[in-house]
Structure formats: C-alpha cells, structure tokens
Amino acid sequence: MTRNLLGLLVLSSVLLLVSWSYLIVGSNDQYGELGLTSDTLDENGSVIPDAALFPKATPGLAHQGSEVYVSLGCIACHTQQVRLEGVGNDLKRGWGLRPSMPRDYVRQSQPLLGRFRHGPDLANAGTRKELTEEALHRRLYSPQIEFPDSPCQPNPFLYDRRKIQGDVSEGAYDLQDGTEIIPGRAARKLVAYLSSLRQDYELPEMPFLIEPEIVIRPVSLLVPPSSTSENNGSSDE
Template sequence: MTFRSFAIGLTLAFGIAWMAVVVVPFFSMRDVKPVAFDEAADGKTGIYFPKRTGRVANGAEVYASNGCYLCHTQVVRTTDAGNDLGRADWGGNKTDETRGDTRRESNVFDYQGEKFAQIGVSRLGPDLSNIGLRVQNYVKESNGDPKTWLYLHLYNPRLDPKLSTSKCPSLPFLFEDKAITGQTPVAALAVPTKEGRAIVPTPEAESLVSYLLSLKRDDALPKAINPAPAAKPAAAPAAAPKG
C-alpha cells in the first residue's frame, strides 16, 4: 500500500462518517418545516406546535456547563433501537388521567429553543427527556412541590432516603448561604444550616430547575412524526427519579 492510497482511504473513512453524522443531519434539521395534523389519522387538524415552557435557553446553558449531559441522555429511543417506552414515565404516561396513553418517542421538535440538542453521552444516570413529568408524578404521592424537590436534589441528591446511594454529584455552588434579615426566604431549602442563615438557590439554579421542569414529552404528536405505537408493557408504579 502506498502512502497516497493510505491517505485517500483514511480521508474517505473519516470524511464519509463526518458527512453522515454531522453534515447531513445539520442540513436536514436546521430548517424543519411545520408538521400538520391529519384529521383522518389524528382526529384533528392544525399545525403541531411543541409544548415547552420555562427558561429553556438559559437553563440549557447551566445544564451543559455543569456536565449533566455526561451522565444523562435526553432521547426516548425508537422501538427498534430499544424499548424506552416500556420504562415508567420515560416517554409520557401510559395511563394519563385525561388523555390515556401519552407515551411517545423523541423528535427534532423536542429540542427547539436550545442552541445544542442535549442528547447526552451516556446513561450512567437515567434519561431526562421526561424528567419534568416524572418528578411531578413522584412528589404527587406526598403532595410535594416538583421545584422544591429538584432544588434539594441538586443541592444533595442523597437527602432523599430513597436515593441514599445516588451517584449524582451535589451542586452546592448553585446555592447561596445567606443571612436572614426579617422573614426566612420562601425559596430557602429545608436543610441544616447555621442559625440566622438560609440556603437559597442562585439564578443559575432557578434557570436549571425551570429548564428541567420544561422537559415533558407527553404532548400529542401527528402520526406523521410518531410512526411507532406505544409499547404495551405491564403497568408500573411511579418510581423515584434516580439521580
């Protein structure tokens, strides 16, 4: 083998992979056209608009800067790639109180409002595509507040007795130890601290929690972009959002 043929082969090997993984997806997804509901298939008409509320852009930056994507994905895989829909709350609810089965796979519209799609590197921790809904279901049993639960989880995941062995790192730098002047701040965490002081979330923590609560993949999709039917596993009880 000559050096010339080696160089050409190496260039082609990396070039084809780069084209397939970077260039083609970029041009096919940078200008996604709206998708319409079909009355015959979906039972309604109109244009699909993804449901997303919260500090998406700012929160995504805090999420990325703290390396959350290294341990958590945000991809509900297609049924031919893995049965994510069979995992409780990962892709919606199997038995939603008003709409029935809302489980679905991820699509390109799920990442609108973010500069980069936080698809993640590994699942050392659970997938977070639907973490907003999962936390909501988890704290419902104790009449808790999803935002409060997430603040405590970020401050120290192991404060929850059910997550005492969590490998998720604590992020105390996202909180501030402040002196109390007057009444205790409403957002103060219920954690041990010195008398006359309180642990409160910083703007970065507030943005991150708002972003996490916005992750709810339970809105109805047009059949055109939701080809795989929901899996039909046995019903499972709501589980703690492992950290």
C-alpha cells in the same frame, strides 16, 4: 513501496470523504425539512390551520437554565432521548409516553442528547409527578440526601443555607435538619429548564404508545421573589 502507501492513503481519504458526505447529505435529506407540526394532520397530510404547534418554544428563564445544565456537566450523565421500544425499557420506566423523534429537537440549535446514561433520562423531567420544584431543588443541592449512593455531584454553591428562625422563609426549602436552603438565580434557572423538558404531545409520525393517566400538571416558570440573601448582596451563582 512508497507509491503503494501513497495510493492507499489517497484511497482511504476518498472513502472517508465519501462516507462523511453520504452521512451529512443523507441526514439532511431525511431530517432537514422537519419543522413544527400539529399533533394530527388533515386529510392531505398538512398541518391543521390554527392548531397548536409542537414542539413549543423554551421560555426565557428555562433557556438560560440550559446553559447552567451544560456548565455543571449534567449532560455527561443524563440523556434527553426516550429510546424506541425494543432498544430499552424507557417507556416501562415511566420516562415518557412515546419514544423521542428527531422533530422533538428542531427548536434546539444544539440538542442536549447526553453522552452517557448514569442517571435517569430527562426528556420528560417536567411531566414526572415526583419531580416537583422542591424535589428538584433538594436533589440539586445534594442528591445524597434522598439517595445516599447517588454518584451525582452535590451543588451547595447554588444555594444559601441557614438555620430556620421560626417558620421556613419564603422561597426556601426545609432540609428537615433545622436548616433551610434558598435557591440562587442559577438554581432557579436550572430548575426552570428541567421543568420545561416535556415531550408530552403526539406527533404524526409517533403517537403516544402509553395512554396518559392524568392531565399533566402545569409548570410555573416565574422567578420567585428575590431572597433576603440576594438583597444583602450575597453571591448566588
């Protein structure tokens, strides 16, 4: 009886090891050689010289914002992967011009694909016209302002809120209740990161499945001037 159990345990371990090895080796063979590419290739299937390469690198402030994204738990409720046609309705929802491909993540040491999708996919958050910097800041401060039933957590600690004295302060956003919010540095990092999320380029293995309606707006990732609250030493993290 003991020998049978031991043999079964050994067999199970071997099968588990083989299956994991197959998964790792197979994935490496399939995706390990992926690199940057141009949106189209020459007649030999090679990258066109001097062509723009994709995906592009994430700017510094946006890269720091990815750490804020993880620390706030955004990854638990939002994905960053537009699903293939037939798997979901991501393209019809306007979440991208094409499905996401493994090559889209070759610059990322840890792709933030997400755990669940309780909120919209963010793979192309930076291309969505309604997600301006102001809209992102307002939703980060309190999603319930625009969507009362939203399960997303508010993040007032990322902002300095105060009464409006005359005009809205530079770099602040009007909450339409007589108060304004001034983003702290962590909030600016996070918005820069969200604005940088864009799979708005074609790949040789996956062209656009939806024709772009307009030229996608550029996104400024510059840090706005320091707010008065920061000059006074108030915490913005």
